[in-house]
Amino acid sequence: MRFLAIALSTVTVLGTACSGRDSGTGDSATSTAGVDLNGAGATFPYPIYSKWFSDYAAATGVKINYQSIGSGGGIRQFSEGIVDFGASDGPMSDDELTRTRHGAVLHFPTVLGAVVMTYNLGAVNTPLRLSGDVISDIYMKKITKWNDSRIAALNPSVSLPATDIIVVHRSDGSGTTYVFTDYLNSASASWTVAAGGPGRGKEVNWPVGLGGQGNEGVAGQVKQTPGSIGYVELAYAKQNQLPIALIRNKAGEFVEPNIASITAAAAGVLLPSDTDYRVSIVNGPGAGGYPISSFTWLLVYKTPPDAAKAKKLVDFMRWMYTAGQQSAAALDYAPLPGDLAQRLTTRLSEISLPQTP
Amino acid sequence: MTDTVVATPDPAERAPPDGALTLAGRSIGDLIYRGLTTVFAVAIPVLLAFITFEVVAAAWPALRQFGFGFLTSSTWDAVRGQFGAAPMIYGTVVSSILALILAAPLALGVAIFLSEFSPRWLRQPLSFLVDLLAAIPSVVYGLWGMFVLLPILRESVMPFLRDTLGLGRTPFFSGPAYGNSMLAAAVILAIMILPYISAVSREVLMAVPRSQREAALAMGATKWEMIRDAVIPYARSGILGGVILGLGRALGETMAVTMLIGNRHEISPSLFAPGYTLASVIANEFAEATTVLHTSALMACGAVLLVVTLVVNAIARWLVWSVAREPKS
Numbered sequence: 314m315r316f317l318a319i320a321l322s323t324v325t326v327l328g329t330a331c332s333g334r335d336s337g338t339g340d341s342a343t344s345t346a347g348v349d350l351n352g353a354g355a356t357f358p359y360p361i362y363s364k365w366f367s368d369y370a371a372a373t374g375v376k377i378n379y380q381s382i383g384s385g386g387g388i389r390q391f392s393e394g395i396v397d398f399g400a401s402d403g404p405m406s407d408d409e410l411t412r413t414r415h416g417a418v419l420h421f422p423t424v425l426g427a428v429v430m431t432y433n434l435g436a437v438n439t440p441l442r443l444s445g446d447v448i449s450d451i452y453m454k455k456i457t458k459w460n461d462s463r464i465a466a467l468n469p470s471v472s473l474p475a476t477d478i479i480v481v482h483r484s485d486g487s488g489t490t491y492v493f494t495d496y497l498n499s500a501s502a503s504w505t506v507a508a509g510g511p512g513r514g515k516e517v518n519w520p521v522g523l524g525g526q527g528n529e530g531v532a533g534q535v536k537q538t539p540g541s542i543g544y545v546e547l548a549y550a551k552q553n554q555l556p557i558a559l560i561r562n563k564a565g566e567f568v569e570p571n572i573a574s575i576t577a578a579a580a581g582v583l584l585p586s587d588t589d590y591r592v593s594i595v596n597g598p599g600a601g602g603y604p605i606s607s608f609t610w611l612l613v614y615k616t617p618p619d620a621a622k623a624k625k626l627v628d629f630m631r632w633m634y635t636a637g638q639q640s641a642a643a644l645d646y647a648p649l650p651g652d653l654a655q656r657l658t659t660r661l662s663e664i665s666l667p668q669t670p
Numbered sequence: 671m672t673d674t675v676v677a678t679p680d681p682a683e684r685a686p687p688d689g690a691l692t693l694a695g696r697s698i699g700d701l702i703y704r705g706l707t708t709v710f711a712v713a714i715p716v717l718l719a720f721i722t723f724e725v726v727a728a729a730w731p732a733l734r735q736f737g738f739g740f741l742t743s744s745t746w747d748a749v750r751g752q753f754g755a756a757p758m759i760y761g762t763v764v765s766s767i768l769a770l771i772l773a774a775p776l777a778l779g780v781a782i783f784l785s786e787f788s789p790r791w792l793r794q795p796l797s798f799l800v801d802l803l804a805a806i807p808s809v810v811y812g813l814w815g816m817f818v819l820l821p822i823l824r825e826s827v828m829p830f831l832r833d834t835l836g837l838g839r840t841p842f843f844s845g846p847a848y849g850n851s852m853l854a855a856a857v858i859l860a861i862m863i864l865p866y867i868s869a870v871s872r873e874v875l876m877a878v879p880r881s882q883r884e885a886a887l888a889m890g891a892t893k894w895e896m897i898r899d900a901v902i903p904y905a906r907s908g909i910l911g912g913v914i915l916g917l918g919r920a921l922g923e924t925m926a927v928t929m930l931i932g933n934r935h936e937i938s939p940s941l942f943a944p945g946y947t948l949a950s951v952i953a954n955e956f957a958e959a960t961t962v963l964h965t966s967a968l969m970a971c972g973a974v975l976l977v978v979t980l981v982v983n984a985i986a987r988w989l990v991w992s993v994a995r996e997p998k999s
Contacts, residue, residue, distance in 0.1 A: 383957030409960065479848060484933030484950075486748075486958025506749060515958040518747035523850050523944050524933025526954065533816050538824070538848065 349625050353380040354387020354400030357488045357546060358609045361424055361646045362400065365637050372632075375625055384488050385515065391418075391612050397622050399612035402426075402488020403495075403515065404591035417615040419664065420590045421630060421657060422608035424638075425579050425647040427547040427570045428493045429605070430558040433535050434459065434474065440569070442467045444561040445500025445596065445604065451478055451542060453503065453510065454521040459540060467561070474540070481534045481543035484524025486516040492607040493544045496595040500604070544605075547575070548645035562604040563596055570603045575647035578602030584653075606647070616665050623666050634658045722976060729970035731962060740970055746935040748955070753967035755974055757935045761945035762978060765852055765927065766920035768941070769859030774913055777864050781871035781909075786897055797872065804865035812929030815858045820930065823857070824849035828942055841939040850932035853941040858926050863916035870912025874905040907990050914986040921979050924949040948975040 359381035366377040382390075384401040391399025394414035404420055430443055447463050450456040456463060460473040483490045494513040497504040506512035511519060525531035528549040535543040535555070547570050550557055559567040568574050581599015584592060596604045611630070617623035634657055638648040649657070691698040726733075732753060733740060743754020780800060784793055828847035832838035878901050886900035902909070924947075932944020933954060948971045959965045 385958035385960045388960055406960075477846065479846075484928070485954040488958075511747075512749040514749040515960075516748040516955055516964075518745070518749065518752075518935070522934075523848055524954075525850075526929050526933070530816070530929060534850065537817075537821055 348376045348378045350375070350377045350398065350622060350629070351379075351396045352377065352387075352398040352400060352611075353382050353390045353396045354612070355384045355402045355488055355609055356381040357402050357426055358400065358424060358646065360548070361641055361644050364640060364644060365633060368637075368640065369629055369632055372636075373628075375629065377629065383486070384491075385486065388612070394618070397617070397619070398626060400610065401612060402607070402609050403491040404610060405612065413614070415614045415616065415618050419613050419615050419660075421611045421613060421660070422590055422649060422653070423611055423633065424609060424641050425575045425594075425606055425649065426492070426609055427575045427603055427606045427647070428489055428496070428544050429547050429550045429555075429570045430542060430544055430560065431532065431535050431550055431555040432542040432558060433537075433539055434556075435539055437471055437473070439468075439471055440556065441471070441558040442561065442567045443558045445497065448560075449497045449501030449504045449510075452480055452482070452497065452519070452521065454480075476540040479538050479541035480519075480522030481525050481531050481538075481541055482519050482522045483528075483531055483544075484526055487527075488515065488607075488609070489528070489544065489546055490517065491515045492595065492605060495593050495607070496605045499593070499596040547571075551645050560604050562602055563598050564600050564602075566601065568601065568603045570605070572642045572645070572647045574601055574603040575606045576650055578604065578606040579608070579647075579653065580650040584656075590657075613664060615663065620666055623664060627661050627664055627666070630661055631658055722973075725969055725973045725976065729966055729973045732966040732970040733973075735963065736967075740967075741974070744935060744937060746951075748959070748961075748964050751961065751963050753963070753970075755948065755951075755967075755971055757937050758946045758948045758951050758971060759974060759978060760937045761852065761855075761931065762921060762947040762949070762975065763982070765855045765859060765931065765945065765947060766917060766982075768852070768856035769863060769920045770913060770917055772856060772860035773864045773867060773916060776860070777867035777912070777916070778871055778909065780864075780868040781875055782897060782902075784868075784872050785875035786893070786901070797869075800865050800868050802865075803861065804869070808862070808923065808925040809929075811858055811862055812926040815854060815926060815930045819857060820849035820854060823847070823851070823854055828853070832942070842941055845938070845940045845942045847942050848932065848944065850930060850944050851942050852931065852938075852945045855927045855931040855945070855947070856941070858930055859920045859923055862923060862926065863919050866919055867909075867912045867916040870915060871905070871909045874908030874912070875901060877908075878904045906993055910986070910990040910993060914983065914990065917986060918979065918983060921982060922949055922975070924953045928953050948972070948978070 359379070362379050362381075366379055370376050379400070380396075384403060387396075387399040388401055388405055388409060390396045392409065392413045400423075405418060410418055430441075430448065432441055434441065443464075444467060447456065447467065450463070457478055458475060459478055460475045465473055491514060494504070494511065494517050498510075498513040501510075502508055504510040504512070511517040523534060525534045525543065528545045531543040532545050532549060532553060532555060535541045545555070549555075557570060559569050562568050562578075577599050578597050579594050579599075579602075581597045581602045582592065582594045584590070590608070590610070592608070594606055594608065597606075613626065613630075617626070634649075634654045638654055641648045648654070693701060736743070736753060740753065740755055741759065742756050743752075744756050745752045745754050746757075747753075784797055784800075788796060824847050828843075828849075831843050832847065837843035882900050882904055883896055886896040891899065927947055928950040931947060931950060933946055933950060934944035935946055936943070938945070952968050952971055955964070956968050959968055
C-alpha cells in the first residue's frame with residue numbers, strides 16, 4: 314500500500330498546488346477588478362505619471378495602473394490593444410500609425426522634459442556654453458580637444474584644458490537619446506541622415522564615445538572621468554547636482570535649462586489649428602526657450618473600443634490638463650503653456666465615446 | 671567519481687510487497703512514478719527545442735535580409751536598419767575566455783587551499799564566503815564595478831600595464847584608458863564565475879580518496895608533489911566540469927557586463943577599448959526597439975548567443991572527455 318499512499322499524497326500535493334494557484338489568480342482578479350484603466354510606456358515621465366495617478370485615485374477613486382516598460386513597448390502594447398492607453402517620448406511614426414488594432418490614434422502632449430549637457434571639467438566653475446553645431450561636432454569626433462577654438466569662442470572667459478574630450482552617450486534605447494539626436498538633427502546639417510550623419514532615433518550608430526546604461530550610467534561615467542561630456546534628463550541632473558551647460562538657442566541666447574525656459578520653448582512653437590501634436594519643439598524660435606526640450610505624449614484611440622473606460626480616461630485627462638499640471642514643476646517637469654493646456658482640453662472632445670448599448 | 675559501486679537490485683525486478691496494486695507483475699505506484707519522471711525528463715529537451723524554434727522564428731526577418739553578413743558585419747545602425755553582430759560575437763567570446771583565464775587559476779588555488787591546507791575551523795567559513803560571491807545579484811556587481819573597479823582600472827591598473835610594464839607597445843594594451851572596457855568586463859566576469867569553479871573544484875578535490883593521497887606520500891612525495899601528481903589528475907575531469915559551468919555563466923551574463931564594457935559596436939584588439947556582448951545589446955535595446963527589423967535583429971543576436979553557447983560548451987565537453995580518457999598517472 315505504500316506506493317498507493319505516495320501516489321495519493323502526490324495527488325494531494327498537486328491538488329493543493331492547483332488550488333493555491335486558483336486562489337492566487339482569484340486574488341489578482343479581484344485586485345485587477347479594482348483597476349479601472351491600464352497604461353504602459355515611457356519611463357521618462359514615470360515619476361510625474363505615478364504621482365498623477367495616485368493623486369487622481371485619492372481625489373476620485375478611479376485607479377489607473379501604469380507600467381513604465383519603455384516607449385517602444387508602450388507603443389507595441391497600445392497598438393495591439395493590450396492596454397487602454399500608451400505613453401511615449403517620441404511620436405509614433407506614420408508606419409506605426411497604420412498598424413493599430415483599433416484605428417486612428419490621437420497624440421496628447423502631457424508635460425515637457427529637457428535633455429541637458431553635463432561635463433567633467435574639474436577646475437571650470439562657470440557653466441560651460443555650448444551650441445548645437447559644436448555639440449554635434451563633438452559627438453561626430455570633429456572636435457576632439459576641450460581647447461578647440463570653436464568651444465573657446467563660445468567661452469571666452471573660461472580657460473579650457475588641452476585634454477581630449479571623452480564622449481559619453483546612452484547605450485540603451487531611450488526617449489532621452491531620441492530628444493537629443495532630434496535636436497542635433499535640427500541644429501546641425503551634418504548630423505542628418507541625408508548628410509551621412511547618425512540621424513535621429515532612440516538608438517543611433519554613434520561615431521564616437523562610450524555607452525552608459527541609463528541616466529545613472531552616463532552620469533556615473535561623466536562624474537568619474539575627467540574631460541568627459543554626456544547628456545542626461547534635466548530631473549536627473551538636478552537631483553544629482555551635476556554641472557549643466559548653457560545651450561545657445563535659435564534667438565542666439567545662452568539658456569539655462571529650467572522649468573521656465575522649457576515651458577517657454579513650447580510656448581514659442583506655433584502650432585497650426587489642425588495639428589496632430591506629433592511635433593518636435595527642439596531648437597524652437599521662442600525667446601528664452603531652452604532648445605533641447607520635448608513633449609512627452611499619451612496615446613489614445615480616437616474611437617476607443619470600451620465606452621466606460623474611454624469616459625474615465627477622458628475625465629482623467631481633463632483633470633491632468635488642469636489640476637495635474639500644477640504638480641509637475643515640483644518633480645522637475647515643465648508644465649505645458651496655459652493656452653496649450655486649454656487647447657488640448659478642448660481637443661479631448663475629438664475622442665468619440667461609442668454609444669453604450 | 672566514487673569508486674565503490676553499490677549493487678542495488680532493479681526495483682522493477684523485485685516482487686512487489688504483498689497487497690500492493692500490480693499491473694502485469696509490476697507495482698502501479700512504480701509505473702506512475704516512472705511515467706512522471708519520464709515526462710519531466712522529456713520536458714527539458716522539448717522546452718529547449720521550443721525556445722530555439724521561437725527565437726529563430728522571431729529572428730527570421732533579420733537573418734533572411736542580412737544572411738551570413740549578420741555574423742561578419744560590424745555596422746549596427748537602427749536608424750538606417752543595418753544590423754551586424756560581429757563585434758558582439760567577438761566581445762562575448764573574448765570577455766568570457768579572458769574571464770576564465772583570470773578566474774580558473776584563482777579558483778583552483780582557493781579550492782586546493784580549502785581541501786588540502788586549510789585548518790578545519792577555517793574551511794567552513796571560508797567556503798561559505800566564496801560561495802556567497804555567487805549569491806550577489808548581477809546588478810550589484812555592476813554598480814560595484816562602476817564605482818570601485820573602474821576607477822582602480824583607469825587610474826592604477828591600466829597605466830601600470832601600459833606604461834610601467836611597457837605593454838602599451840603591444841596592440842592588446844594600447845590606447846586611452848577610459849575604464850569601461852573589455853578588460854573591466856572580463857575582471858567582473860572573473861569575480862562572478864570564481865565561486866562556481868571553486869565550489870565544484872573543492873568538492874571534487876575533497877572527494878579524492880584518502881588512499882590516493884596516502885599512496886603518494888608513502889612514495890616519498892612532498893605535499894606539492896602529492897597534489898600535483900596524485901590529487902589533481904584524479905580530479906581533473908571534475909575540475910574541468912566546474913570551469914565549463916563558469917564559462918556558461920560568463921557567456922550569458924548580462925547586467926554587470928552591460929554596465930562596464932562600454933557598449934561600443936567595434937572590434938578592437940586592445941583590451942582597454944570598449945566592446946559589446948550579445949546579451950548586452952539585447953538588454954540595452956529590446957525595450958525601445960519598434961521596427962520589426964530591429965526587434966528581429968535583436969532576436970537574431972539571441973539565436974547567435976544560443977549557438978555560441980552550444981559550440982563553446984561542445985568544445986569544452988570534448989576537452990573534458992578527451993582529458994578524462996587519458997590514463998591517470
